[in-house]
Amino acid sequence: MSPTLEMSHEFEVAVAAVQAAKTVCKRVQKELVDEHAMDKKDKSPVTVADFASQAIICGVLNESFEGIAIVGEEDSADLQKEENAGLKAMVVEQVNSMFEEEVNDEEVLRWIDCGNAEPADHQRYWTLDPIDGTKGFLRKQQYAIALGQIYEGEVVMGILGCPNLDILNDEENPSGLLITAIQGQGACMVSMDRHAGDAIAINVSDVSDPKEARLCESVESGHSNQSSSAKIAAKLGITKEPYRIDSQCKYAAIARGDAEVYLRLPTRGDYQEKIWDHAAGMIAVLEAGGRVTDIYGNDLDFSKGKTLSANKGVIATNGKFHDQVVKAVGEVLGL
Numbered sequence: 598m599s600p601t602l603e604m605s606h607e608f609e610v611a612v613a614a615v616q617a618a619k620t621v622c623k624r625v626q627k628e629l630v631d632e633h634a635m636d637k638k639d640k641s642p643v644t645v646a647d648f649a650s651q652a653i654i655c656g657v658l659n660e661s662f663e664g665i666a667i668v669g670e671e672d673s674a675d676l677q678k679e680e681n682a683g684l685k686a687m688v689v690e691q692v693n694s695m696f697e698e699e700v701n702d703e704e705v706l707r708w709i710d711c712g713n714a715e716p717a718d719h720q721r722y723w724t725l726d727p728i729d730g731t732k733g734f735l736r737k738q739q740y741a742i743a744l745g746q747i748y749e750g751e752v753v754m755g756i757l758g759c760p761n762l763d764i765l766n767d768e769e770n771p772s773g774l775l776i777t778a779i780q781g782q783g784a785c786m787v788s789m790d791r792h793a794g795d796a797i798a799i800n801v802s803d804v805s806d807p808k809e810a811r812l813c814e815s816v817e818s819g820h821s822n823q824s825s826s827a828k829i830a831a832k833l834g835i836t837k838e839p840y841r842i843d844s845q846c847k848y849a850a851i852a853r854g855d856a857e858v859y860l861r862l863p864t865r866g867d868y869q870e871k872i873w874d875h876a877a878g879m880i881a882v883l884e885a886g887g888r889v890t891d892i893y894g895n896d897l898d899f900s901k902g903k904t905l906s907a908n909k910g911v912i913a914t915n916g917k918f919h920d921q922v923v924k925a926v927g928e929v930l931g932l
Contacts, residue, residue: 612777671727774789813840815841870908
């Protein structure tokens with residue numbers, strides 16, 4: 598039986614978990630970023646939000662469903678170091694703010710480590726990036742909470758929380774945007790401040806001429822080869838200013854028609870993309886009617902463990918001229 602027929606309750610619980618994590622992340626970003634303007638290595642607020650988000654989502658899923666497997670980005674090793682006692686206390690405080698019954702330190706650490714499953718050991722599992730786009734978080738710009746489910750090597754569900762995007766593109770007072778997608782059932786978006794019953798079906802744009810398209814790429818140049826992206830855009834005749842945005846919010850932009858092309862080009866030959874960086878976003882684009890491949894035009898292969906080791910880079914489009922984009926990428930990169 599297809600897992601999509603029997604996962605409705607689990608999906609609802611997962612959505613609620615992402616909603617709860619969003620509340621904590623928004624609060625931490627608002628209250629702590631100005632006070633601690635440091636990067637992730639300096640145990641900044643993004644680290645507090647990262648751990649708290651993973652603990653909340655893993656905790657909710659683990660307590661709700663026996664034997665559930667989660668492949669997350671974080672583990673609790675750093676939090677268990679004596680010199681990080683203050684950081685741990687902040688994480689525990691944030692986690693406790695979302696539960697009626699008090700959760701002790703050991704339980705929070707255990708929840709974080711629930712995200713340490715190995716893909717090879719499970720036919721079905723969730724993959725989680727508790728905060729995707731750490732630099733965007735610190736800039737008080739875009740980041741995402743990305744949760745996807747993989748079944749027999751295929752992404753079958755995705756929940757993409759974008760706390761600083763808005764359903765009506767209100768950049769001044771964004772309510773937060775939640776995009777959900779289930780294999781074969783389409784993709785929807787809903788304001789994070791509204792009930793899921795208000796969800797709106799989303800589709801990629803109908804732009805079919807690449808000259809009318811808009812390119813979406815990372816704010817951080819280190820995440821993709823932007824000089825090559827510019828050459829590819831020129832080859833396709835794209836003249837619009839790129840839509841630069843952090844995190845898997847780029848997938849959200851393609852899925853809801855804000856842009857037509859997302860390029861994540863390799864910055865070094867040995868880099869392997871992580872599954873949690875793409876699972877939720879990819880299925881959102883696919884279910885909205887778009888296409889997602891690597892730079893060679895191959896489908897992304899989630900059956901190889903924690904990385905997309907069979908693929909290089911990522912190309913996501915509205916699907917109307919995807920092959921032209923793949924061809925242009927190949928010509929510019931000399932593939």
